[in-house]
Amino acid sequence: MAETLTTTALTLKDIAxxxxxxxxxxxxxxxxxxxxxxxxxxRVREAIDRNAFQPHVAAAELARSRAxxxxxxxxxxxxxxMQQIEAYLGEMSGWLSARRLKxxxxxxxxxxxxVLAASLEALSGDYDGVAAVALDHPTVRAAINDLVxxxxxxxxxxxxxxxxxxxxxxxxxxxxxxxxxxxLVGRLAGGRAGKVAVVAGSQGLRDHAERIFGFNQVMAAxxxxxxxxxxxxxxxxxxxxxxxxxxxxxxxxDIVGLYNVGAGTQGVAQALSEAGRDKVVFVGHDVTALTRxxxxxxxxxxxxxxxxxxxxxxxxxxxxxxxxxxxxLREQEKIRIDIVMRDNxx
Amino acid sequence: MAETLTTTALTLKDIAxxxxxxxxxxxxxxxxxxxxxxxxxxRVREAIDRNAFQPHVAAAELARSRAxxxxxxxxxxxxxxMQQIEAYLGEMSGWLSARRLKxxxxxxxxxxxxVLAASLEALSGDYDGVAAVALDHPTVRAAINDLVxxxxxxxxxxxxxxxxxxxxxxxxxxxxxxxxxxxLVGRLAGGRAGKVAVVAGSQGLRDHAERIFGFNQVMAAxxxxxxxxxxxxxxxxxxxxxxxxxxxxxxxxDIVGLYNVGAGTQGVAQALSEAGRDKVVFVGHDVTALTRxxxxxxxxxxxxxxxxxxxxxxxxxxxxxxxxxxxxLREQEKIRIDIVMRDNxx
DNA sequence: CTCAAAATGAGTTGCGTACCTCAAAACACC
DNA sequence: GGTGTTTTGAGGTACGCAACTCATTTTGAG
Numbered sequence: 001m002a003e004t005l006t007t008t009a010l011t012l013k014d015i016a017x018x019x020x021x022x023x024x025x026x027x028x029x030x031x032x033x034x035x036x037x038x039x040x041x042x043r044v045r046e047a048i049d050r051n052a053f054q055p056h057v058a059a060a061e062l063a064r065s066r067a068x069x070x071x072x073x074x075x076x077x078x079x080x081x082m083q084q085i086e087a088y089l090g091e092m093s094g095w096l097s098a099r100r101l102k103x104x105x106x107x108x109x110x111x112x113x114x115v116l117a118a119s120l121e122a123l124s125g126d127y128d129g130v131a132a133v134a135l136d137h138p139t140v141r142a143a144i145n146d147l148v149x150x151x152x153x154x155x156x157x158x159x160x161x162x163x164x165x166x167x168x169x170x171x172x173x174x175x176x177x178x179x180x181x182x183x184l185v186g187r188l189a190g191g192r193a194g195k196v197a198v199v200a201g202s203q204g205l206r207d208h209a210e211r212i213f214g215f216n217q218v219m220a221a222x223x224x225x226x227x228x229x230x231x232x233x234x235x236x237x238x239x240x241x242x243x244x245x246x247x248x249x250x251x252x253x254d255i256v257g258l259y260n261v262g263a264g265t266q267g268v269a270q271a272l273s274e275a276g277r278d279k280v281v282f283v284g285h286d287v288t289a290l291t292r293x294x295x296x297x298x299x300x301x302x303x304x305x306x307x308x309x310x311x312x313x314x315x316x317x318x319x320x321x322x323x324x325x326x327x328x329l330r331e332q333e334k335i336r337i338d339i340v341m342r343d344n345x346x
Numbered sequence: 347m348a349e350t351l352t353t354t355a356l357t358l359k360d361i362a363x364x365x366x367x368x369x370x371x372x373x374x375x376x377x378x379x380x381x382x383x384x385x386x387x388x389r390v391r392e393a394i395d396r397n398a399f400q401p402h403v404a405a406a407e408l409a410r411s412r413a414x415x416x417x418x419x420x421x422x423x424x425x426x427x428m429q430q431i432e433a434y435l436g437e438m439s440g441w442l443s444a445r446r447l448k449x450x451x452x453x454x455x456x457x458x459x460x461v462l463a464a465s466l467e468a469l470s471g472d473y474d475g476v477a478a479v480a481l482d483h484p485t486v487r488a489a490i491n492d493l494v495x496x497x498x499x500x501x502x503x504x505x506x507x508x509x510x511x512x513x514x515x516x517x518x519x520x521x522x523x524x525x526x527x528x529x530l531v532g533r534l535a536g537g538r539a540g541k542v543a544v545v546a547g548s549q550g551l552r553d554h555a556e557r558i559f560g561f562n563q564v565m566a567a568x569x570x571x572x573x574x575x576x577x578x579x580x581x582x583x584x585x586x587x588x589x590x591x592x593x594x595x596x597x598x599x600d601i602v603g604l605y606n607v608g609a610g611t612q613g614v615a616q617a618l619s620e621a622g623r624d625k626v627v628f629v630g631h632d633v634t635a636l637t638r639x640x641x642x643x644x645x646x647x648x649x650x651x652x653x654x655x656x657x658x659x660x661x662x663x664x665x666x667x668x669x670x671x672x673x674x675l676r677e678q679e680k681i682r683i684d685i686v687m688r689d690n691x692x
Numbered sequence: 693c694t695c696a697a698a699a700t701g702a703g704t705t706g707c708g709t710a711c712c713t714c715a716a717a718a719c720a721c722c
Numbered sequence: 723g724g725t726g727t728t729t730t731g732a733g734g735t736a737c738g739c740a741a742c743t744c745a746t747t748t749t750g751a752g
Contacts, residue, residue, distance in 0.1 A: 009413065009446055011708060022731045027710070035729060054444040058407035059708030062737045067355065094673055098400040100355055179689035187647075187687075190536025218689065301533075309677050327440055331655050336692055339685035341533075343525035343564065346682055357738060368701045373740070381699060383749090405738030408707045 010053050019047035030055070057324065067100040070319050071123050072157075073116075073132035076107035079263070080288045081158075082133070084308040092313065103316065110135060117143035129153040129319035131170070136161045136206050153322035155315050158306070159207050167322050170315045172306045172335050174207045178214025178261075180337055181283050184302045185215075185257040186223035188281045193225035194256035197248055201236035201262035208261050215259055226257060234264040242267030249275040260284040265291055269299050287340050295342045305338040307346075356399050365393035376401070406670070413446040416665050417469050418503075419462075419478035422453040425609070426634045427504075428479070430654040438659065449662065456481060463489035475499040475665035477516070482507045482552050499668035501661050504652070505553050513668050516661045518652045518681050520553045524560025524607075526683055527629050530648045531561075531603040532569035534627045539571035540602035543594055547582035547608035554607050561605055572603060580610040588613030595621040606630035611637055615645050633686050641688045651684040653692075 016026045021044060028036050029044040036044075047053075072089065074082050089096075089103055096103055108119040110133050120143040123130055130147060134140050134156055144164040147154050153167050160169040185196060196219065200208045212231060219228050232248060234241030241264030249255060249271060258280050260268045265284050272280060278299065284291060287305045294300035314333045321328050340346070362372045367390060374382050375390040382390075393399075418435065420428050435442075435449055442449055454465040456479050466489040469476055476493060480486050480502055490510040493500050499513050506515040531542060542565065546554045558577060565574050578594060580587030587610030595601060595617060604626050606614045611630055618626060624645065630637060633651045640646040660679045667674050686692070 009443070013708085023709095024712095024732075025730060028730090031710080033711095037729065040729080052443075054440060056408070056446065056708050057444045058404040058446075059737090060710075061404035062402070062408055062707090062739090063709040063711080065710090065737050088677070091677065092675065094398075094400060095675060097355070097398075098403045098672065100402065100404075176689060180687065183687055183689045187536075188533050190533070214689075307682070313675075313678055326444065329438065329441060329659075331434070331437065332659055334692070336653075336684065337690040338682065339687065339690060341526065341529055341685065343522060343529045343560075344683040344685060346680070359738085369739095370702075370742095371700060374700090377740080379741095383699065386699080402738050405707090406740075408709085409738075409740040411707050411740090 009056070010051050012055070015044070015047050015051065015053055018051065019044045057326070060324070061099070067102055068128045068320070068323055069102045069104070069126065070129040070131065070316065071104050071106050071127045072315070073106045073108060073110070073119060073123075073130060073134070075110045075133055080290075081263075081286055081308055084288070085157075085312045088309040088312040089316070091309075092316065096316070099320075101316070101320065113137040113139040116140055120144060120147060123147065124150045124152065127152055128323045129155070131155045131157045131315040131319060133157050133159055134161050135159070136163065140164075153319050155318050155322075157311065157315055159205075168318050168328065168333075170311055170318060170333065170335060172337050174210035175214040175217075177285075177304050177306075177337050178211035178216075179218045180214075180339065181211065181259050181261075181285075181304055182215040182218030183222070184283050184304075184339065185259055185281050186219065186226060188283075188301050189223075189226065189256050191225075192256045194227075194254040195252050196226050196228045196257040196259065197232065197245065197252075197255055198228060198230075199232045199234050199241055199245055199258070199260045199262075199264065199268055201264070202233055203231060205262070211261050215261075229255075231261075234262070234267065236263035238264050238267035238270070240264070240267070242271045245271040246275065249277055255280055257281040258283070265294070265300075269294055273299065287338075287346065292345060295340065295345060298342070301341070303340045305340050306335050307338060311335055355402070356397050358401070361390070361393050361397065361399055364397065365390045403670070403672075407445070413448055414474045414666070414669055415448045415450065415472065416475040416477065416662065417450050417452050417473045418661070419452045419454060419456070419465060419469075419476060419480070421456045421479055426636075427609075427632055427654055430634070431503075431658045434655040434658040435662070437655075438662065442662070445666070447662070447666065459483040459485045462486055466490065466493060469493065470496045470498065473498055474669045475501070477501045477503045477661040477665060479503050479505055480507050481505070482509065486510075499665050501664050501668075503657065503661055505551075514664050514674065514679075516657055516664060516679065516681060518683050520556035521560040521563075523631075523650050523652075523683050524557035524562075525564045526560075526685065527557065527605050527607075527631075527650050528561040528564030529568070530629050530650075530685065531605055531627050532565065532572060534629075534647050535569075535572065535602050537571075538602045540573075540600040541598050542572050542574045542603040542605065543591065543598075543601055544574060544577045545580050545587055545591055545604070545606045545608075545610065545614055546577050547610070548579055549577060551608070557607050561607075575601075577607075580608070580613065582609035584610050584613035584616070586610070586613070588617045591617040592621065595623055601626055603627040604629070611640070611646075615640055619645065633684075633692065638691060641686065641691060644688070647687070649686045651686050652681050653684060657681055 012026050016023045026044055029041050109115045113135055117139040130152055141161055141164040144154055144166055148165045155168045155170055156166045158171045203209050232244040245268055282300045283302045285304050287303055291303050318328055318333055358372050362369045372390055375387050455461045459481055463485040476498055487510040490500055490512055494511045501514045501516055502512045504517045549555050578590040591614055628646045629648045631650050633649055637649050664674055664679050
């Protein structure tokens with residue numbers, strides 16, 4: 001009836017006895033310190049595996065009195081999504097200080113590869129872990145690899161740099177996000193035929209490009225009655241987004257759907273309402289104060305969201321697990337693609 | 347540029363000095379031990395607050411050598427959702443044992459109030475925390491309150507007992523889940539007029555009743571062209587669900603939507619396909635191997651899901667925080683209502 | 693003022709690990 | 723066999739707190 005899921009607690013001393021060596025040797029093996037014969041290493045490792053030994057997290061943490069330092073490298077300038085991440089980190093301050101963790105925010109121009117790379121290089125040695133919103137660019141990739149080589153744990157946040165040797169990526173699969181947006185626009189259009197507009201920040205941004213790719217995939221395969229118009233670039237700015245979209249709406253009377261890939265949501269909504277096109281199915285990204293309002297008003301129909309609070313916490317947990325050498329709970333740290341409509345607004 | 351989010355690390359000794367008392371007195375205050383004058387308690391508390399003192403989690407954990415025991419009281423019998431929760435707890439075993447936590451699964455008939463209450467009472471004293479899938483019934487409520495009074499931390503899981511003094515509820519808002527289902531059925535029906543069928547396990551179950559309530563709310567308010575048929579009771583069984591639904595489908599040719607509130611999904615899908623009614627918008631609950639397949643095949647259109655992995659982990663984290671006297675990260679532990687469609691299948 | 697009760701101080705021990713030193717043993721090489 | 727090097731053992735200290743004991747001081751009631 002009652003089934004135990006955990007094993008009994010062993011200590012290093014037990015492992016030492018099992019392996020027939022002293023505590024010091026076990027310690028050397030555990031921390032990859034030199035001066036142990038390969039054969040002895042093997043014996044110790046075997047004893048550890050055989051007993052599924054887990055070092056006591058609390059004891060380990062206590063013993064290494066040095067506090068851990070993590071840096072979050074984020075875009076400078078006002079970006080609601082990033083501000084939310086910052087806010088959630090602030091909410092964790094009690095949790096962090098109880099674990100003697102120091103988290104610092106570093107604002108930089110993440111869109112300039114050389115500036116970003118320089119910011120990353122400057123962190124080397126000072127931090128145990130770095131979470132960065134990074135561009136996928138050779139210079140940045142090199143900076144990340146340098147950090148990794150220096151022993152710093154590196155996590156990419158929101159936007160990945162898959163070609164680098166970063167330890168982990170905390171963010172969503174943007175192609176799947178685009179596919180989801182496509183399915184929503186198509187299904188919510190409810191069989192109407194017509195055109196679909198797409199507004200992005202820039203097709204040069206990896207995440208935007210991936211979303212558009214996924215979006216087009218689904219539209220082409222499943223909604224033959226809907227034709228996707230060429231992508232508008234709004235540079236994530238309200239005014240420009242409004243401008244380009246207004247022009248497009250003027251030219252096409254049969255637009256039934258709209259996918260806003262990045263920010264500039266305010267401008268997009270404005271253009272729609274000024275053109276009196278509130279029947280257009282409008283799908284966008286992220287739950288902010290603005291999109292929340294638009295969803296409640298029925299202007300937006302759905303938002304694709306990656307929970308920023310979850311991302312912030314996952315980044316910290318992953319960095320901590322990496323620093324401690326603990327396994328990562330992949331399932332827990334995976335960021336889901338949330339579909340948010342009016343009735344399941346968080 | 348670099349802004350620190352945490353404060354410097356103080357220790358109990360610092361607090362003692364600040365408050366002008368000895369370590370022993372601080373310890374007494376911190377653990378609510380008797381023998382301290384109210385005025386002194388106040389002084390110590392003030393020193394703690396003034397410095398936003400956080401006991402070092404690792405040190406505290408290490409000092410209390412006793413391992414913590416948590417019990418998960420779950421329904422007996424084969425229930426895929428519950429099995430998933432069990433599986434995720436199993437995946438955490440490394441994480442658990444590194445923290446010297448013991449989690450035990452206790453299967454019982456959660457639908458029989460007296461049996462459930464007896465199971466709960468039996469736990470008293472042996473466990474630091476209990477997570478229970480519980481019925482909302484006076485007898486159960488009393489058993490929960492008894493546990494709480496005995497100092498055990500109690501968390502309700504999936505289904506709440508709001509009238510009890512349980513410390514926390516880990517699960518979704520079922521009314522909002524029902525509303526979301528309603529919005530999905532209505533929107534995905536795409537303007538078609540007709541009838542909507544609802545299949546539930548039993549209207550006596552609190553969570554099912556709440557979902558139906560939310561569903562009807564939205565349908566009545568927003569989709570006047572759709573009329574909801576009386577709720578069918580399938581007792582969460584495949585065969586019975588298929589039977590009752592098949593009969594209903596035979597009687598009504600104009601059914602355009604279907605909401606399956608509980609389990610029995612296999613039977614519901616079977617009835618639909620045998621009647622050749624694959625155009626019916628089908629919304630159900632939970633992502634299992636079955637619903638995953640149905641979504642991919644296009645039989646189901648959307649599933650409302652509460653991530654069982656998240657629920658399992660949240661329950662453990664909440665119990666641990668409660669046991670340690672740490673604050674709970676409400677935002678983190680909140681269970682979201684996930685809308686899962688084919689393209690954002692996790 | 694007296695005396696018991698209450699409040700407080702001072703101190704100890706142990707939790708399991710990290711990190712360090714120093715000496716002893718084992719080994720390799722000529 | 724002697725030398726130098728590598729490997730191993732033994733042991734200590736520190737980390738911050740929980741939990742406890744025992745002596746001492748303070749307090750309040752009579």
